[in-house]
Amino acid sequence: MRTSIATVSLSGPLTEKLTAAARAGFDGVEIFENDLLAAPLPPEDIRALCADLGLSIDLYQPMRDIEAVPADVFARNLRRAEHKFRVMRRLGADTLLVCSSVSPLARDDDALAAEQLARLADRAAESGIRVAYEALAWGRHVNTYDHAWRIVEAADHPALGTCLDSFHILARGSGPKDLAGIEDIPGDKIFFLQLADAPKLAMDVLQWSRHYRCFPGQGDLDVAGLLRHVLRAGYRGPLSLEVFNDVFRQAEAGPAAVDALRSLLTLREAVGEANLPAPVVPTGVAFAELVTPDIAPATELLTALGFTRTGRHRGKPVDLWEQGEARILLNTGPAARRDGTVVAAVGLESPDPAGAARRAEALLAPVLPRRRATGDVLLDAVAAPDGTELFFCATDRPGPADWKADFAPTGAEPAACAVRRIDHLALTQPWHQFDEASLFHRGVLGLDAQGSVDVADPYGLLRSRAFSTADGAVRFALGVGPGPADAHDRAQHIALATDDVVAAARRFRAAGGRLLAVPGNYHDDLAARHAFAPGELETYRDLGILYDEDDHGTFLHCYTRTVGRVFFELVQRDGGYRGYGAANTPVRLAAQHDTVGVAAR
Amino acid sequence: MRTSIATVSLSGPLTEKLTAAARAGFDGVEIFENDLLAAPLPPEDIRALCADLGLSIDLYQPMRDIEAVPADVFARNLRRAEHKFRVMRRLGADTLLVCSSVSPLARDDDALAAEQLARLADRAAESGIRVAYEALAWGRHVNTYDHAWRIVEAADHPALGTCLDSFHILARGSGPKDLAGIEDIPGDKIFFLQLADAPKLAMDVLQWSRHYRCFPGQGDLDVAGLLRHVLRAGYRGPLSLEVFNDVFRQAEAGPAAVDALRSLLTLREAVGEANLPAPVVPTGVAFAELVTPDIAPATELLTALGFTRTGRHRGKPVDLWEQGEARILLNTGPAARRDGTVVAAVGLESPDPAGAARRAEALLAPVLPRRRATGDVLLDAVAAPDGTELFFCATDRPGPADWKADFAPTGAEPAACAVRRIDHLALTQPWHQFDEASLFHRGVLGLDAQGSVDVADPYGLLRSRAFSTADGAVRFALGVGPGPADAHDRAQHIALATDDVVAAARRFRAAGGRLLAVPGNYHDDLAARHAFAPGELETYRDLGILYDEDDHGTFLHCYTRTVGRVFFELVQRDGGYRGYGAANTPVRLAAQHDTVGVAAR
Structure with missing residues (x-):
């Protein structure tokens, strides 16, 4: 199964994108028109460069607002299309992506759409080009894959097929039932498959699509589930990534391309089409x-x-x-x-x-x-x-x-103290690597991902996401600051599991350790929200212990002062609590800002 | 009319926020509970600090999910409220904000809501506290200001009033007709008024509210129109800003507070309640x-x-x-x-x-x-x-x-050349100052703002917004890079108006000037999209001239190479074209990236 990536998914000028894709090991690329327009090389030179790099040009994209329009508008559209065919011949690209129209001129008339698409395909075929018609999730009249397919089917032209895009299909909240219909499409009429994931966000689908797409395995969409249907339909074309992402646009193309190919490898594994060494889940x-x-x-x-x-x-x-x-x-x-x-x-x-x-x-x-x-x-x-x-x-x-x-x-024996093991590691990620880290911890290490949460720091919002084994034996909490230049970039901590955080904290303090002081206002508020045994809250107040609970149990935790960029946390999980005390993080961050001048070395 | 600002609108620890608000000249603050919880000072010390700074504490916020719940839940809620009353007495704050419930436990029962809010107000009154009930735009059952008011009216308790929030009201797309109802609320029952603007964004209102609010005059909402209704209703309390914004969270509190107060001054002027020197629009x-x-x-x-x-x-x-x-x-x-x-x-x-x-x-x-x-x-x-x-x-x-x-x-006379005047100045803004610059150019300089547009650069998305006089005699195009550390931070250019850009470009080149080379692919594509006279396009290709059009006219423009961070643009506006060639900006940016190594000094 061949791999491909849209040039819009990577940063930099076109030559840099192509080089990064080839070095990572992709077989082909989709060339995004704007990347071509902004490139100083003529199409012939881009074609030669791709050939040198061992990349095929699998798709030229996109052509917009072409179908179901009045005759005079369609005549103009055909003229635009002829120009694109010429560019594609010079590029050596044989498939053109046509997105369902968003134009106010487009009519809700499937027969007209089919007729005009067939005429477009006729012209395309004269240049040895195929047309892949795709439903945009925000298309004016055509916005579902099955609707696009019905039009393609009605047009019944050998040079016209459909293009499926996992984002456009899954972003509309399509369930397994809606997806099964993919298998009714003859595989050889699925001319192309574009893959992207996205985090679950409640926002307008167009904004979501243009800014927050990510590589499969980094977000929350069931891209693998969709791919299974497409393969069962008989599709044998490339798996191609098309990702618009504000962060990727600023990241280096080289590592992003490697990360992109990794996402396709794990995706192929998920659908049983890759022969990777099995995951070895750490214990x-x-x-x-x-x-x-x-x-x-x-x-x-x-x-x-x-x-x-x-x-x-x-x-x-x-x-x-x-x-x-x-x-x-x-x-x-x-x-x-x-x-x-x-x-x-x-x-x-x-x-x-x-x-x-x-x-x-x-x-x-x-x-x-x-x-x-x-x-x-x-x-x-x-x-x-x-x-x-x-x-x-x-x-x-x-x-x-x-x-x-x-x-x-050394001959020294560990004392029988309160700490039993490392509970979790909290590592702040470089800004551009947060999504890459998601895929790495899931795919390479075989950990499960939890949803990401926003946490308010006095100087910006942080994002945090946890990765763990099912039994909680290994837990990572990965965080990222609000921007690339953020000073929190590399703050890290090691959380130590104890059965009795009060005893552990007292022993630490008695041994000369300094605990992070937590504002009394926090504990005053705790008293209003939860019931505690007599004296319990006073103990927490004294030791700077924070409290949280979830559906499974409770969590008590406190922090040491920071050495360099590192501090320790003492944690006590009771009753199967699964979280990391994220609700208390703003309080901890504010307290650390207050003391950082003193404690930083 | 007193001015106030919610502590959540400014960055840093609470003491820094308070100091910044006082220095900017605010009369009071709303204290956001999380800011208090994270502060190392007890409420009494915060009260004393505010008194020293000359700030009143106008509101303590928020209390959530209190009303229209089963009796046992309400009993627990009252216990939480009693805690907040104690904190407020220690703070010396006399108004508590209660947001309409988002809890799944809340019932769609206005009578129950009114009864429970009246009981809450009873308890509040014992502490000399008033309760201001506000409809969240995403409240479970209560999400419009008039619904919240009906409940307050039914509760009929002297210590219970309503709080109006411009974001929650305007974000739901309320029109002038919906807003007129504000005037039916007795002014003395409007206990508080929170003001925020926001850019028009098609997204989930909760996300929009939490990340993209801005100060009045920086966004697209008609905050002044709403304020007029509130004043006509007889409201005489403070104008208070409550803004959640990802960028402001990272900005310095001092300048942000000044910017915030400026927004209230222009807002008061807009409703005829400030006696500012009249704007002097430049010519x-x-x-x-x-x-x-x-x-x-x-x-x-x-x-x-x-x-x-x-x-x-x-x-x-x-x-x-x-x-x-x-x-x-x-x-x-x-x-x-x-x-x-x-x-x-x-x-x-x-x-x-x-x-x-x-x-x-x-x-x-x-x-x-x-x-x-x-x-x-x-x-x-x-x-x-x-x-x-x-x-x-x-x-x-x-x-x-x-x-x-x-x-x-010098005695030298200007030659009669093609350049007539400065068409516009394109200035890239520091990342944290983009919204502040909006307010400055509108309020201080008296310019009109156009909508902001996203522009793709090879290394990230840029945002751009134009400000101009009605006749176009003065035009600024302000841009901002994708993040605080971006290298484009200070790129600038001066656009020179000419009646004949071809002649101007030729003269420039003949005099030894170097024009920015534009990829041939761009002009190939132009040919497919527009009709040109014979030879016209070849001229543009030769000179690197770009083309754009809008509903009013056409635009031809080309660029010099860059000196330091500055370059010049030659522009020809025909037939009343109003834009700045934004559609061509990605091509220009890519071309500049290609040559920056050569041209930068």
Whole structure:
């Protein structure tokens, strides 16, 4: 099954788009007319460039407002079309996309539409060109795929077929029943298939389409479900991405094209048309690695949290700190001097580390060298879109290489403290990589995505989306700031699971740790919203503990002060609470802004 | 008439918001509950701070989902309300905003709603508090102002009134007829009035409200029309701004608060309740001033365009270049070394320069010192939101001071060339100032606004909005890039009006000027869309001339290469064309990206 991408989906001038698509591994492109008009190369040179890059030109698009119009208007439209046919011959493109009309001149007359489309197809055929007619979701009279197909069927012309677009079909809220009709269309009359996903947004469909489309797997539409119907209909043309997105328009074309192809690979897998290594869902967090240029504050923080230094890397300035199943690596190597204190790597407990790496590689994720230095254990690892290194681990298990073997025990035993394991990692993403990170965490790591939420910070709205295993053993909360230049870009935190957050917080404070102070107004308000046992709220107030609840249970959590860009959270989940305390995030962010001048190092 | 602003309209922590509101000159604030919850100060300290700042706390908001619910739910709601009353007593706030319920528990039962709101008002009255009930546009059962008022009327409680919100009323597309009903509400039962504008956007009203509100005069809603009805009803409370806006959330609170107060001043003027100096609409562009660190390329460009150096400033390194009514000042003073080549100032021909400055000052625009150096003519000037200095000029007119008196004639006479005057100035605005610039150009300068348009650049969508006098003598096209960090932030150009763009372009090229090359694909497409005289299109192709048309006439235009951040456009308007060639902007932007490496200095 061939892959294709519309040039409008990528940023930059046309040559840059084409190069990015070819480098990522696409087989072809749809050329968007405006990209051609703005290009300094004549069509012949673009054709030659595509040939050099190994790209076919699968579609030229779009032709608008052509059908079901008065005769004189149609005559003018045919003249426009003849011009496009000439351009297409020069390009070597053989399929023209025609969108259903939005013109006030268009009549609600299917017979007239069919007749005029047949005449257009006649002219097209003389140039060896096929016409693919597509229903825009906001078409004036024709706005559903079955309506467009009825017109194509009535026109009954060999050079006229239909183009299906997942956004236009799914954005109208079409259910499985509506989609089944796709299978009634003969596969060879589906001339083209355009694919896009989108987040669920309650807005005018035209605005939604022009600004918020994304690659399949990044949004909320059932693109795979639609594709199954199209394949059952017998369609054998390319899977082509057509995505209009305000963020992608500003992102670099190269990584965006790789991300785009990854979305098609997972989509093909979802419909059973790709032979990828199976997903290896992680079963826990083996470790989180902090790099820091200044070991003292991080050491103080880990000690106060109850961690014990149990190991020292045999070849590098990296310490292993442990408590329960929670493990933190503290790296003071050269990278630390570049980036400040950040979460640089995460170890994921994997039933099959090599298999996980094979899948990542098949999905175009940057697989990292297995051996970093002489004598190191060979570990499978991959870079996430935000640059975090993800290690696939087999901790204390017979068989696969164990990362712990690189560490010489200090002889110290972890104390039996309150922290049991790493609950989740909250990582702020670079602005342009948020959607890419969605696809990566779902497709490459095999995690489930939750809906994204907006959170108010004193200086802008943040967006956050969680990814986790079904059992909650691995959880990531990915966030993104309000704009590309935002200072929050790289704030990160590690949440530690405890059965008793009050005890853990008290122990932390008794050991000299500083908890983030939460405004008394917050706890006053909590009292008005929920019932607490006598003294309970006073304890929370004293320790800066926040409270949340969902349909499943309750959540208590508090925060340490920040070291560099990193802080810790102590969390207690009761009764199956599934969230991350997002309702309290504005309060936490405001409190951090208040103290950041003091705490930042 | 008192002025007030909701804390949610400004960025930063609560103390910063309050300080910004007070410094701008607001009389009071609405305190948004989440701002209070996130503040480290207890309510008493916030009350004291507001008193120190001279701000009253006019409203505490919001209370949600209280009315028309089952008895047990209402009992819980009353408990929440009692908490809010306590907070309000500590704050010294006497009015609580209650929004119509969106809860699935709410019943469609006006009698129940009235009864429960009356009971709430009873409790409120015990604390000396009044309850203002407002219909949210997306309220479950109550979503129009008249429905909310009927319930308030039925409840018939002295401590219960209604709150009107311009967004909620106007966003539902309410026409003049629907609004007249406001006058049937007794003025003393309108407890509060919240004002916000919004651009016309086809989207879900909740999303629209939460992300795109703006200050009155910045959007497309008829806020003044609504205010007239409210005043006729007898309302004498504060005019209060409540604006949720993704951009304002990231902007500095200080300038945003000034902009907010300016919007209320112009709004009061619009309803005849403010005694501002009358607008002085400019009658032409007296000059544009370029500053440049490197005089040679700018001089070459002006010479090739047909300008003659006719004057030299008596005290500063500034030259006057003239052609027809077009005048360019070329400044090589110290500012140039800081900013590169930019448009630093614009002279606007004004029937009453002093009056224009008085109006600007009354509308809180930064009025600039009249005398810059000993011996200079005293000129009235003001800074636009983007920092451009605007001089109010009386060129060659008896009476007011003439800026030209500062220039010693060189003796050279302007040649009779093709350029007649400055057609428009296209100035890219800093990202956070685009809405502020709207209000400034309408309110301070007295220009009319056109709708804003999106334009695709190879690296993102730009937004553009034009402001002009009715006769087109003064035109500004303001643009803004896709994000705060965008590299286009300060691109600017000066469009020169000519009666014959072909002749002007040829003369420019013959004089050694370089025109921006336009892709041949663009002209190929033009041929398919429009009919041209024989040879006409070849001329346009040769010179890089672009073509556009609107309902009124046609537009021909071409561009010079860029010097620093500035370039020139030659334009020919025929038959009353009103636009700015926006349809061609993507082609121009792509061509500029292609050559920017060559042309940028």
